[in-house]
Amino acid sequence: MSQLKIGFIGVGAIARDRHIPSFSHTEGVELTAVQDVNEERAYKVASDFEIPHVVKEYTELFTMVDAVTISTPNKFHSEIAAAALDAGVHVLCEKPMAMSTAECEAMIEAADRNNRHLSIGYHYRYTPEAKVAKELMENGEIGAPFVTRVQAMRRRKVPGWGVFTNKDLQGGGSLIDFGCHLLDLALWLLDDPKPVEVIGKTYNRLSKTPGLVNDWGSIDPETFNVDDHVTSYITFENGLSMQFECSWAANIKEDHTTLSISGVDGGMDVYPLELYQAKYGTLQDTKVRLPEEELSPELAQAKNFVDCCLGKAEPVVTAEQALNVSQLMEAIYQSSETGSSIQLASVGVED
Ligand SMILES: NC(=O)c1ccc[n+]([C@@H]2O[C@H](COP(=O)([O-])OP(=O)(O)OC[C@H]3O[C@@H](n4cnc5c(N)ncnc54)[C@H](O)[C@@H]3O)[C@@H](O)[C@H]2O)c1
Structure with a gap:
């Protein structure tokens, strides 16, 4: 893989102010697509950061990218992460990992059964x-x-x-x-x-x-x-x-x-x-x-995620540790x- 293609699911404050700028300054990454239930916001962010694709449903992203960030309200973290991992896509999910222990466990099971990387945005x-x-x-x-x-x-x-x-x-x-x-x-x-x-x-x-x-x-x-x-x-x-x-x-x-x-x-x-x-x-x-x-810290988090997806580094934040939190x-x-x-x-x- 020459470039890691990344998509952004939920492009409100944290995606716009942290993830997209950080990944745009990280080597080996191609900002590929965005998705948000607020379509107007998705188009605005795509235009501001020159991201070529905007999709309506997050599932449409999975055939276009190797990895996604998830920055939606917490209720949707687990469902979207598991769907992405099941589609073979690596996931950097914002903190908290999910709303309950059971939801976190479902995410880890999906990462394990698909051998994909899952990390959580504990950037401190x-x-x-x-x-x-x-x-x-x-x-x-x-x-x-x-x-x-x-x-x-x-x-x-x-x-x-x-x-x-x-x-x-x-x-x-x-x-x-x-x-x-x-x-x-x-x-x-x-x-x-x-x-x-x-x-x-x-x-x-x-x-x-x-x-x-x-x-x-x-x-x-x-x-x-x-x-x-x-x-x-x-x-x-x-x-x-x-x-x-x-x-x-x-x-x-x-x-x-x-x-x-x-x-x-x-x-x-x-x-x-x-x-x-x-x-x-x-x-x-x-x-x-x-x-x-x-x-x-933001750039270090983005770099560690990319390196983990490429099998070049160990995760600083493991999904199991985020589950413990x-x-x-x-x-x-x-x-x-x-x-x-x-x-x-x-x-x-x-x-
Ligand atoms: N790491 C940090 O320090 C930090 C800081 C702020 C927020 N966060 C986390 O990031 C996440 C988002 O926070 P935010 O401040 O960006 O909120 P926000 O409200 O600014 O953005 C959330 C975005 O998700 C979109 N959205 C809602 N439901 C969706 C769905 N089902 N599918 C796709 N998009 C959907 C909304 O339209 C909105 O654009 C939260 O989990 C929050 O805890 C982390």
Whole structure:
């Protein structure tokens, strides 16, 4: 194959602003076709990026391309991905992988039975902080991790475009949309530990705030039926635990992202990247210098996808890892709905 032909399914904000520009700057790729239920948008995007084909149904794409990106509302990820994989087409699907564990499993089964590549758009992993943090964890710089604190906090940034506040089409709100990135990153840095028990609490308070001023567009309180704030406590095998919180619209001073890991020999903050190592009976702080990256996270994601499709690289984000993120999110939602903790596996060895 001289050029990997790519098609784009769902060409709203993320396809237009990230995937199409990234693949247009990636070697060995031919931007071939677009499809969107909003045909006018599909034609506009095709014209703006000089993409030769616009098709009405996504199935029409599959005879024209080797790979697709899927950037539709979450409800359609699984169905479209499985159809593409069954047609022999590689898939880069936006995060979250799908709305439920069962939908994610169907995608993985389709990838396996067709021997096609499936990856998910957890692009935080390609940031310099994440890459160096992963190396530090693998080098054992903080020893075995035992406590992790994760906060993905926005003050007044509910996505006001698209269908982000519609539970039927997205499956959830701040957790499935934004918290998922930090959950994914934390699980990756911790080397994919097996969760044992999950306690979750979700809130939908924002819709009750009259006249709320939102920095990312207007929202309709009448139809806003997803979580805007979520807290969780998760325990994993080997005694590891995680305190998790995310929000689109917290009543806090400012936006912030925290991923902080305590290990037996030290600790680490990822944003900004800093190490705290136990030496001489105290903790020594080191600000970690980040390397100049050749590629932005978006371009690195596109390149890794293309290389995987061509059999030249291993995936940075595997579908199985993305399934683990979805399984945890599902447990958080279930715990909140039922008011009880969710047991995910037989209890491992406690420290
Ligand atoms: N990686 C990230 O940081 C990131 C950021 C934003 C969005 N996303 C994800 O990308 C996806 C899309 O988000 P967005 O911000 O681009 O939303 P958007 O609303 O701007 O775009 C979605 C597009 O999908 C189209 N669409 C709807 N149903 C479709 C269907 N059945 N078949 C084909 N097209 C369909 C819509 O017409 C629209 O053009 C979501 O899954 C979201 O979670 C990821």
